[in-house]
Amino acid sequence: MHSFQQQQLAFINRIKDPSAPLPAGMRPERMAVYEELFFNNVQNFVSSAFPVLLSIVSAAHWQALCRQFFREQRLHSPYFLHISQAFLHWLPQVEEQLPLFALELAEYEWLELALATDIAMAASGWQFSPNSALALSPLARLCCYQYPVQQISVQFQPTAPAAQPVFLLLYRDHADQVRFLELNAWSAALLQLMLAEPGQQISTYLEWLQPYVPQWDSDQLLAEVTPLLTDFALRGIVTAAAEN
Known part of the structure; x- marks a missing residue:
């Protein structure tokens, strides 16, 4: 050398x-x-x-x-x-x-930073309809944690995992602010299906989602999912799937 x-x-x-x-x-x-x-x-x-x-x-x-x-x-x-x-x-x-929760907390914090600096642009002005081909925004991240990382602070530091998995959706809104929503198991499953198979119509996602909520018939499932997806569309979380 x-x-x-x-x-x-x-x-x-x-x-x-x-x-x-x-x-x-x-x-x-x-x-x-x-x-x-x-x-x-x-x-x-x-x-x-x-x-x-x-x-x-x-x-x-x-x-x-x-x-x-x-x-x-x-x-x-x-x-x-x-x-x-x-x-x-x-x-x-x-x-x-x-601390036991540190790795999950670090991932959650880094995802907030990544979303805040992502140059991808979410679709704007799009309105959800039952016949739309749907996709999750590139400015959204679906997470599952053992600890309620969104609540952790100097004042609150959990000593054991939560009783149920913590499902969180991080997203960047139309004002470029990073926000989060806490999801239940079935709404997280719906978004996971959209991540795995983007571009499907709502009827297809409902068919795939049905086994997760066997207590609901198809009409009740549609009644539950439609306002949720409408809200997600308004927030820019769910967008129209890109055409091939």
């Missing part, structure tokens, strides 16, 4: 780990400026992406986690969303150091 490459590698290793050997010819005080600058940028990106998780972890512990992440994770993009996503994917390696 050429001396320049060796010097460059030593510089990178020292940036990621201040306990690594100092690059040849580099003064400690000058190196410290680079170390602090790079680490602070990464830590700020991570902290801004996970504000609730940050609030329930001690400052010293959070800094140690960020330092460990910065040292261990190879980052391939300077974009803040990619850095926070890399942190999300790295977190399972330190799961035992965090």
Whole structure:
């Protein structure tokens, strides 16, 4: 390896780990400026992406986690969303150091950020009708958690999973605000069907949904689903399926 490459590698290793050997010819005080600058940028990106998780972890512990992440994770993009996503994917390696709900909370927070910065545009001005071919908006995410992540805060930190799965729909509205809706099991199943097989008419989705609600006949199921989909259409959650 050429001396320049060796010097460059030593510089990178020292940036990621201040306990690594100092690059040849580099003064400690000058190196410290680079170390602090790079680490602070990464830590700020991570902290801004996970504000609730940050609030329930001690400052010293959070800094140690960020330092460990910065040292261990190879980052391939300077974009803040990619850095926070890399942190999300790295977190399972330190799961035992965090509250039981931390991984689900982190995913929920990152999805909020991803939706807020997504450049996709939701369809506007579209009105739902029973004969429409339907699809879920690209600015919506369906989630299922063991913990009520939408309620977690400094004041509320669950110590055990919820009695029932927590179904959440995150979406970006027409005003570009990220919001969430808590769903029941059958409405979550309906949206999951739309995700799996977009472009079907409501009658097809109702046929597939029927086994999930055997207590309802077809007329009652239609009566329950129609106002729900109408509301979802107004919110921009459900849109007209793209034509092939």
